[in-house]
Structures are given as C-alpha cells and as structure tokens.
Amino acid sequence: METYLVLRFGNQVSRDNFSVLWKQENVFVKFDFKIRKLYFFFSHLSVEYQFEISFENIWKIELYCPRDQATKFLLIQLLRSPRIHAKAESSGHHYGWVREVDFTPFCCIGQSSALCLELPNMLRLPKFHLDFVYYKENEEQLELMEGSPFSCSSGLVPIVNPPIGFDLPYKILFKINSLIQHGCVPGPAIDDDFYRLVDPKSTKIEYIESALDKLFHLRDCCYEPVRLLKEQFKGYATSTLLPRAPAISLCDGLVYVHRVKITPSKVYFCGPEVNLSNRVLRNYPEDIDNFLHVSFVDEDLDKVRSIALSPRSSSANEHKRTRIYERIKSTLRNGIVIGDKKFEFLAFSSSQVRDNSVWMFASRTGLTAADIRQWMGNFRDIRNVAIYGARLGQSFGSSRETANVSIDEVEVIPDVEVKRGEATYCFSDGIGKISQELACKVATKLGCSSVPSAFQIQYGGYAGVVAVDPTSPVKLSLRKSMFKYKSLNTKLNVLAWSKFQPSFLNPQIIVLFSNLGVKDQVFQERQCETIDKLNAMLTDPLIAQEALEMMSSGEITRVLKEMLICDYKPDAEPFLSMMLQTFRASKLMDIRFGTRIFVPNGRVMIGCLDETRTLEYGQVFLQVSRFSRELCNQSSHMFSVSSSNPNNFIFEGEVIVARNPCLHPGDVRVLQAVNVPALHHIVDCVVFPQKGKRPHPNECSRSSLDGDKYFVCWDHDLIPPLRFQPTEYIAAPTMQLDRDVTIEEVEECFTNYIINGNLRIIQNAHIVFADREPRRAMSHKCLELAKLHSIAVDFPKTGVAAEIPPHLRVNEYPDFMEKPEKWTYRSTSILGKLFREAKYIALHTSPKESFTLEIAKQYYDRHGSRRL
Incomplete structure (x- = not known):
C-alpha cells in the first residue's frame, strides 16, 4: 500500500455502523507479512507517529465494498490497542522512535475496539485470507457516525460509571467494565436502559451475574446488550433451572482476587481470578474486594520492557523518561477509581516486582492501606528504600497458614560464620530448624502424604528455611540471618516445602557445561531421548506412567497416572489420549522455545x-x-x-x-x-x-x-571435565537515608525497577557473546556480564542498578534466539544445533484436537461411563 489513506479509530456499534472517535488523514499503511505486523505512519500536530499492531492482536478483518462508490472501507477489529511510537531527537540531529501513550483528546485510541481505513476503490489489497481466518468481504454500505468518548476517566480508559441515581455493586460494575474493555460490548451501547436492567433493586443479582458472564463468553461482539439481557432475564423467569453460584468451592489456601492490567494506552479488568492466598489477605477476609492486583503490561499484555520507559538510543537519552514512565508513576501515586472505591498503592511481593505488579487497597472507614502496613510489622529501622519495599512485600508472598507458635516455643540460635580477610561468610545464611513434632503438624495442615524435610517459612519478622531436626526439643530454632523486621505475628506461614522436583537443562546451563568441556553429542542425545520418550508415551502405558512420574507433578498428572494404573490405554481412552497429547505438546514447546531438556539423573x-x-x-x-x-x-x-x-x-x-x-x-x-x-x-x-x-x-x-x-x-x-574457580561476588553498597522511608519513595523505586530490571537483557547478551566470542563464556565480556547480572539480581533488595555499557549491548543475534526484527546469523554452537533439530521436530508435529463437549458426548454417556 503506497497510497496515503484516512484512518479512523472507534467502535463498531452495529452490523453496518461504525462510531468514530478519532480521525487522521494522510496515513501511510504497511502490512509486513514476514514479521506479521501492521504499521501506520503519519504526522499529527507537527509530531511524526508510528502505530504498530501485531497480527496476533487482530481479531478479524472485514472489507466493505459498496457497489458504484469511489471508496471502500477496511474494518479491523482489535483484540489490543496499537503500540504508539513518536519520533524524537536522540542526539544532535539524529532522530529515533520513542514509545508514547495515547496522545488523542480524551484518550480516544484507548476507548476504541476497532479501526477503519478508508481506501480508494481501485486500490489493490494483500491476500488477507491467507493470514487471517476471520477475513471476509461484502458489498454492504458501512455508515460512519460521529461518536463521543464514553469513559468517565480521562487517563485510565475505558472505565465507565453508572449515571447518577444508580448504585451498582462493585462486582457488577467490574464485570461491565471488563465487557467493554475486552470488546464484548461496544462502550456506546451501555446506556440508561442497560444500567436499569443490571440494577439489583429490580433484578436478582444471581440473574445479573449469570447474564453478564454469558455476554463475556459470546463468540462475537454483542451490539444489542439490552435486548440480550431482557431475553436472558425472561428465560430465568420462566425456567425452573435458575442460575446459581458455582458449586465448586476453592481449596484451602486459594482466594478470588480482582485484577487490573494497565497498558500504555488502555486498561483491562480481569477476573476475579483464583490466586494463592497470603498472610495479608487471610487477615482481612471480609475486605477481599478491597484488594486489587494491578499489573503494568505492554499493549500485547506481555511484560513491558524497560526501553518503553527510558529510551537508550544514545547517551544523551540515558536518563530521559517517556510518558509511559509517568503514566505508571502517576497511577501508583493517584490510585485507581472504580465506582465508589479508590484503590491506593499498598505493597508488592518479590515475584510481583519481577512481573511489574503491585497490590492496591481501597480504604474504608476503620481500615486504610497505611493501617495494613502498620499491622504487618515495624519497618522504621529500615532506611534503604529498596530493602524497605522488599520487606513490605514479604507478607504478600503466596503462602499457607499452618500453625500458631508462641514466642516461648521459639529460640534464636547463632549463625555459623567465618571471616576470610575482609570478607565474612555465613554458612547458615537464611536457615534454621523445626522440631519433628511441629513438622508433622505442619505437614498434616498442608495435606502432605509424608513429612517434608524442609519448609520455606514466614514467622513474624523472620523469613527463610527451617529443616527438620529430629533431636530438637524446641519447635522453631531461628537465626539472626533470618530476621528481616520487627513483628508480633506468631502464625507460621509456609511458602514452599521440599519434595520431588524434576530437573531440566536450560540455555544458560548448556552454555556453561559446553564451555567446561561437555561434548555437543551428550546434549543432543539427551534431547533426542526426551523427545523419544514423549513420542512413546502416546502408545506405551508404562512409558507414559514413568514420563508423568518423572517429568511433572500436580493434580492433573496424578489423575492421569491413576488412569494408567487402572489399565486405561493411552491410545484408546479419549480423555487420557488427548491429555497425554497435550502434555507431550507442552514439553515439546519447552524444548523448541526454551531448550528445556529433561535430565532423568x-x-x-x-x-x-x-x-x-x-x-x-x-x-x-x-x-x-x-x-x-x-x-x-x-x-x-x-x-x-x-x-x-x-x-x-x-x-x-x-x-x-x-x-x-x-x-x-x-x-x-x-x-x-x-x-x-x-x-x-x-x-x-x-x-x-x-x-x-x-x-x-x-x-x-x-x-x-x-x-x-x-x-x-x-x-x-x-559432569564437566574442566573446573573453573568460583568468582567473588562483591555486594554493591546500598544507600541509607537519615530519615524514615516514605511510601512515595517505595512507589518510585518500583517504577525505577521496571527501567533498571536488566536481568533479561543481561542474560540475552551473555548468551550472544558466549555464542560468538572465541573464549565463549570465559571471555572478558561474558565475565563482565556475570558481574552485572549479580548486581541486577540484587536490585530489588538494594536499589543499585546494573548499568550496561555500550560495548556489552547486542546488535546481532544467533538464529536460535528467534528475533526476526533484528540482524541474525546462523549459530554453529550447541544451542544452534539443538534449536534446528527441535525446530524440525516441532514443524512436523501436527496439532491435536481439543477434548470438547461434543467429543465427550460421542464417547461417554450422561453418567460418564464409556459408550460401547
């Protein structure tokens, strides 16, 4: 497409009507079918912009070609908003693309679920049907209507509130917003009639929730939600089978939590989702709807990269921050308003900070976010912002409450330390002991069939591991290295425990083993053995049982193993067969995309x-x-x-x-x-x-x-034939304040982590240099990256960032890293060999059908018995 076109963003509100929220003329459009992306280029208010949409984020495309008209319309329904780039000066007179937020009035792009291209009738188009399953053409007329923004928020869009006079429950309002944000219902279709129908004053709340759930699971966008709701409610009124809450209750240690995903231009309400509980949620069970899990993600809902917040095209831009950075920071500072609830920043766990997620809380009379933090413990002695944030987050680690252990049943024992020159080493860093009696009680509470030998725990302000000591008369023996902050809480929370866990080779280990003398043939044999076992498990019940036993764990795996023990045949029983095919496909994908090779020994x-x-x-x-x-x-x-x-x-x-x-x-x-x-x-x-x-x-x-x-x-x-001396990792010095840490500083520390969380960048650079440098992982560049990696790992606890110098940045990648937008080369290393062998196998692995309701009816009767 070399012609400049007219681009409109908005919402399709009926089969032949498109509500326009924003219009841009003179747009250059590029379909890149090689990397499966769609680009728009234009100038707006003297700024050059680029929109980028992945084909995977396009739901369907429809071409409207009305007869005897000079123009036609290409309507593209989106699953996600486009990535927005603006051209900005990087250094001197050189310009580069920098990520941007929605710049349109009232954030119209974020309020849109579709875009419409106005095309000359004679313009030749690509063969869309080859790449898009949901592509069709028709000769109908598409009416373009001037629309109005419908979001009640000017920043986080689209979020709607009911008109004055309506008082909807939080859960109902959350579902309505989720329907709009996920494209199930057009925003303009939510009117007063709709709100009247979903008002519990006039309709049972069970009817409302059931009807809204059905709207969410429709295969197409519902342009007439009022009509559909009326039909649903009418059906409920005349039916004896009324909707009811799910009969399946959550297992102990699980809770339903509402989640919000915030992208640079949009917001998505999700759930409530099943989450592992934590110490805080267990202490405030009546306030579960006042907790909100908030994630900051990119437009494709993947993890937002640091470059989106701080461009690194040159040294001049090293400390520059984009408006995406400001969007995240302002959201943490100002909170999120949903109906009459205002959610404020609370804290983040260690796993959340790696996923760019936080907990928020909507204060009520008698309980605020600050009150919860005060209940968690006394953190005033901590004067480093990063450590302060990490200690706050310890209470939010997913855990199970097991036993109450009074203070007089706990002892503090000395650490095992040794001083070598200037360094002091702690052999007992983070570990204590638990008595056999208490371990048995904890194991029973966790539902373990046998008593684990070690538990990862939280107890008051202590955190770490306690290992079973059958000779200890004291219930808990903790060490100073386990102490994190002051707390009077005496409940023993368990985060994890020792059990069978299979091992797998990964790219980092393979690189190091290869560098230390392990032959390529060994890795290739292990990969081949894993694939052969995965293939054989589809027909051989003994191999299937062993593969499930040794490669995986969990409830589904247990059910499949029991079916095999009961002599069900993997190539004859439909459910078992399809589940084993799914297991095999999952493991093959791990090999194909992660070089994750099972190690039986x-x-x-x-x-x-x-x-x-x-x-x-x-x-x-x-x-x-x-x-x-x-x-x-x-x-x-x-x-x-x-x-x-x-x-x-x-x-x-x-x-x-x-x-x-x-x-x-x-x-x-x-x-x-x-x-x-x-x-x-x-x-x-x-x-x-x-x-x-x-x-x-x-x-x-x-x-x-x-x-x-x-x-x-x-x-x-x-086992590598060569040995290499372990390096001395020197901890980076931390900055101590001469005053109390403020919660605003913790919020800023979280945002800075997204910028400075360079772990993935460092790991990828190490893989590349280990692939290209003559001395591979022993090269000066790789050893330098290893030191930076150690600093980056500690960043959430120290606040000290790992600055990557220009000479350690990568411009060309090996083929096994699969970066189609970058310069690539064919790798001759073991990772390249494994990649190409796995790629061949994956390309020749046909997808299996799903175990659907129709298949279940075909093979089983209504009681679940197999049809003969």
Missing part, C-alpha cells in the same frame, strides 16, 4: 545445612525420592537404599550443583556426595557443609539457604 532441590558438622568442604549429602526402577538399575553402584525409608535412595559420587540463573563458569560446582547416616532423615534436599573456606551456596551465583533451589545432577556424561 537429576533433581531441583532446596538447599539445607549440615547441622551435625559431619560433611567436609567439597562434600554434600543427597537422598532422593521417586526414583525410577530403570535409573536405579543403570546407577546401582552409586545408590544405596535409605535406612529411614526403602523407597528413598542415597547417592554417592560426583554431583553437579548450580543455581539458576548462572552465568559464570565458576557458578557450576562439582562436589562429592557422601553417605552420612545422621542425615538420613533429610530427603529431596541438597545438604551443604558448614565447614570450609567459603559456603558452597555462596559459590553458586552467590546464593543462600533462605529458599534458593539448586540444579543437582549426577549424570556422568554431563
């Missing part, structure tokens, strides 16, 4: 401390559960049966220990696993010594024992 384990002081430096203790008979036969000389449980096996021999993510060759430790009878009570944990010149966890990417998980592998072919 390995585990992922929580780290623990040898409290008996038996292990020497260079040794570990390793006892594993769920050990397959096949592996046991292959490695019988390295394993012995546990004295505490005949189903557990103790490994003796060389073992690899690393913690993901790992970038430095010295992060991979090869240690000697030994049999220590006094430690036979510890299962599915890697036990480290408290002796030596330096803690082994500290040698592994400067990790600790506060809940970090370790990749542990005893596959002889994967």
Whole structure:
C-alpha cells in the first residue's frame, strides 16, 4: 500500500455502523507479512507517529465494498490497542522512535475496539485470507457516525460509571467494565436502559451475574446488550433451572482476587481470578474486594520492557523518561477509581516486582492501606528504600497458614560464620530448624502424604528455611540471618516445602557445561531421548506412567497416572489420549522455545545445612525420592537404599550443583556426595557443609539457604571435565537515608525497577557473546556480564542498578534466539544445533484436537461411563 489513506479509530456499534472517535488523514499503511505486523505512519500536530499492531492482536478483518462508490472501507477489529511510537531527537540531529501513550483528546485510541481505513476503490489489497481466518468481504454500505468518548476517566480508559441515581455493586460494575474493555460490548451501547436492567433493586443479582458472564463468553461482539439481557432475564423467569453460584468451592489456601492490567494506552479488568492466598489477605477476609492486583503490561499484555520507559538510543537519552514512565508513576501515586472505591498503592511481593505488579487497597472507614502496613510489622529501622519495599512485600508472598507458635516455643540460635580477610561468610545464611513434632503438624495442615524435610517459612519478622531436626526439643530454632523486621505475628506461614522436583537443562546451563568441556553429542542425545520418550508415551502405558512420574507433578498428572494404573490405554481412552497429547505438546514447546531438556539423573532441590558438622568442604549429602526402577538399575553402584525409608535412595559420587540463573563458569560446582547416616532423615534436599573456606551456596551465583533451589545432577556424561574457580561476588553498597522511608519513595523505586530490571537483557547478551566470542563464556565480556547480572539480581533488595555499557549491548543475534526484527546469523554452537533439530521436530508435529463437549458426548454417556 503506497497510497496515503484516512484512518479512523472507534467502535463498531452495529452490523453496518461504525462510531468514530478519532480521525487522521494522510496515513501511510504497511502490512509486513514476514514479521506479521501492521504499521501506520503519519504526522499529527507537527509530531511524526508510528502505530504498530501485531497480527496476533487482530481479531478479524472485514472489507466493505459498496457497489458504484469511489471508496471502500477496511474494518479491523482489535483484540489490543496499537503500540504508539513518536519520533524524537536522540542526539544532535539524529532522530529515533520513542514509545508514547495515547496522545488523542480524551484518550480516544484507548476507548476504541476497532479501526477503519478508508481506501480508494481501485486500490489493490494483500491476500488477507491467507493470514487471517476471520477475513471476509461484502458489498454492504458501512455508515460512519460521529461518536463521543464514553469513559468517565480521562487517563485510565475505558472505565465507565453508572449515571447518577444508580448504585451498582462493585462486582457488577467490574464485570461491565471488563465487557467493554475486552470488546464484548461496544462502550456506546451501555446506556440508561442497560444500567436499569443490571440494577439489583429490580433484578436478582444471581440473574445479573449469570447474564453478564454469558455476554463475556459470546463468540462475537454483542451490539444489542439490552435486548440480550431482557431475553436472558425472561428465560430465568420462566425456567425452573435458575442460575446459581458455582458449586465448586476453592481449596484451602486459594482466594478470588480482582485484577487490573494497565497498558500504555488502555486498561483491562480481569477476573476475579483464583490466586494463592497470603498472610495479608487471610487477615482481612471480609475486605477481599478491597484488594486489587494491578499489573503494568505492554499493549500485547506481555511484560513491558524497560526501553518503553527510558529510551537508550544514545547517551544523551540515558536518563530521559517517556510518558509511559509517568503514566505508571502517576497511577501508583493517584490510585485507581472504580465506582465508589479508590484503590491506593499498598505493597508488592518479590515475584510481583519481577512481573511489574503491585497490590492496591481501597480504604474504608476503620481500615486504610497505611493501617495494613502498620499491622504487618515495624519497618522504621529500615532506611534503604529498596530493602524497605522488599520487606513490605514479604507478607504478600503466596503462602499457607499452618500453625500458631508462641514466642516461648521459639529460640534464636547463632549463625555459623567465618571471616576470610575482609570478607565474612555465613554458612547458615537464611536457615534454621523445626522440631519433628511441629513438622508433622505442619505437614498434616498442608495435606502432605509424608513429612517434608524442609519448609520455606514466614514467622513474624523472620523469613527463610527451617529443616527438620529430629533431636530438637524446641519447635522453631531461628537465626539472626533470618530476621528481616520487627513483628508480633506468631502464625507460621509456609511458602514452599521440599519434595520431588524434576530437573531440566536450560540455555544458560548448556552454555556453561559446553564451555567446561561437555561434548555437543551428550546434549543432543539427551534431547533426542526426551523427545523419544514423549513420542512413546502416546502408545506405551508404562512409558507414559514413568514420563508423568518423572517429568511433572500436580493434580492433573496424578489423575492421569491413576488412569494408567487402572489399565486405561493411552491410545484408546479419549480423555487420557488427548491429555497425554497435550502434555507431550507442552514439553515439546519447552524444548523448541526454551531448550528445556529433561535430565532423568537429576533433581531441583532446596538447599539445607549440615547441622551435625559431619560433611567436609567439597562434600554434600543427597537422598532422593521417586526414583525410577530403570535409573536405579543403570546407577546401582552409586545408590544405596535409605535406612529411614526403602523407597528413598542415597547417592554417592560426583554431583553437579548450580543455581539458576548462572552465568559464570565458576557458578557450576562439582562436589562429592557422601553417605552420612545422621542425615538420613533429610530427603529431596541438597545438604551443604558448614565447614570450609567459603559456603558452597555462596559459590553458586552467590546464593543462600533462605529458599534458593539448586540444579543437582549426577549424570556422568554431563559432569564437566574442566573446573573453573568460583568468582567473588562483591555486594554493591546500598544507600541509607537519615530519615524514615516514605511510601512515595517505595512507589518510585518500583517504577525505577521496571527501567533498571536488566536481568533479561543481561542474560540475552551473555548468551550472544558466549555464542560468538572465541573464549565463549570465559571471555572478558561474558565475565563482565556475570558481574552485572549479580548486581541486577540484587536490585530489588538494594536499589543499585546494573548499568550496561555500550560495548556489552547486542546488535546481532544467533538464529536460535528467534528475533526476526533484528540482524541474525546462523549459530554453529550447541544451542544452534539443538534449536534446528527441535525446530524440525516441532514443524512436523501436527496439532491435536481439543477434548470438547461434543467429543465427550460421542464417547461417554450422561453418567460418564464409556459408550460401547
């Protein structure tokens, strides 16, 4: 399309009517079918703009070609808003594209669910039907109407409120907004008649919620929601089968939470969604609707990149902030208003900050966000903003409440420390002990079939891991390294516990292992073995059972294993067959896009401390559960049966220990696993010594024992023949204030994290330089990136950013990283070889049909019995 066209944003309000909110003339349009993106270029108020829409964010395209008219209209229904770029000066007289927010009056782009291109009738168009399933043409006339903005908010759009005189419950209003934002109902169609119908004063709330849910799940946009609601309510009035709340209640530890996703130009209400509970939500169960999970995402709902907030095209722009940065910052500062609720910033957990998410709370009489923070603990002694924010977030970690432990049942025991020169190392960093009696009580509360050997916990202001000590008479033995802040809370909350967890190779580990001498053939064999097993599980019930047992865990996996044990055939029983196909497809996609290769001779384990002081430096203790008979036969000389449980096996021999993510060759430790009878009570944990010149966890990417998980592998072919000294990671100095930290500073720290959260950029750069540099991961650039990575990992707790210098930025990528918009080259490394082999397999893997209601009816009767 070389012609300049007219572009309109708005909403389709009927089959042949389009309500226009914003219009732009002289627009150049480009369909790039190679990278599957649509671009618009134009100038508005002397500023050049570029709109970018991914094909995946286009719902359907319809071409209106009325006869005997000079123009035709291409109507594109959008799932998401376009990415907006503005041309800005970067340095001197050079210009570059910088991300922007909605610049139109009343944020009309964010209030639009479609765009309409006015085209000359003789203009030739691409063959849309080849790329868009929902493309069609018709000869009808499309009427263009002048529309009006309908959002009650001028910044976060589209958000609607009922007119004066209507008092809708929060949950109903939330659903209405969600319908508009997701394109289920046009915003202009929500009028007074609609609000009257959804007013609980005139209609039962169960009817309203059911009808709104049906609107949300319609396959097409509903242009007449009032008519549909009337029909639904009429059906309810004459039917004996009335709508009711779902019969399935949530399991213990789960809650329904409303969520809001904020993009640079739009807002989406989601849920309520099922979330793991946390200490705060459990303490305020009656206020669950006053909590809001808010995520800041890009237009495609993926994680927003730092460059969207702070362009880095040159040093002149290094500290420049875009309006997207200001949008996030102002949302945190000003909150979100939904009906009569105003949600204010509360805090964020460690996992949330990595996902650019926060918790907000709508204050009510007697309870504010500040009150909740005060209940959580006393943080006044913390004078570093980042640490303050991290400590606030500890109460929001997903957890299960198990037992109440009074203060007199807790002891504080000393840490195990050693001083080497200027450095002081803590061997017991983040770990304590739990008595056998309390561990049994906690395991029962968690529903564990056996008592775990270690628990990751929160207790008052303490956080870390407690390992079972059968000799301890004290319920909890905590250490100073576990203390984070002052709190009087005596409830023991469990975040995780030791159990079987399969291990997988990933690109970082493969790069380091390869650099340390592991041959390419070994990785290729492991990938081939994994794929062969995934293929065989579709027909062989024994292989299927073992694959499920060793590669995965969870309720669905348990059900499938029970079906196989009961002699259901994987290639004959429809539900089992399709679920196994889905499992296989998921694992193949992990291999294809993440080089995630299953390692049978390995585990992922929580780290623990040898409290008996038996292990020497260079040794570990390793006892594993769920050990397959096949592996046991292959490695019988390295394993012995546990004295505490005949189903557990103790490994003796060389073992690899690393913690993901790992970038430095010295992060991979090869240690000697030994049999220590006094430690036979510890299962599915890697036990480290408290002796030596330096803690082994500290040698592994400067990790600790506060809940970090370790990749542990005893596959002889994967043990690297070369060794590399672990590096000394020097912690970056933190800035201390001479006053109390303010909540506004915590909000700003969160926004700065999005800019300075360079983990993914550093990891990607390391992969590239390890692929191209002659010394690979041992090159100066990779070692420099490993140091930066250590700083970046600690940024949420220190506030010290990892600044990436220009010479470590990447301009060309290997083919296995699949970046079609960048310069790429064919990689000859092991990652390139694995990628191309997996790509071939994935391309020749046909998609399987879904287990639908129609298929269920075909194979089963109404009681769930198989039809003969």
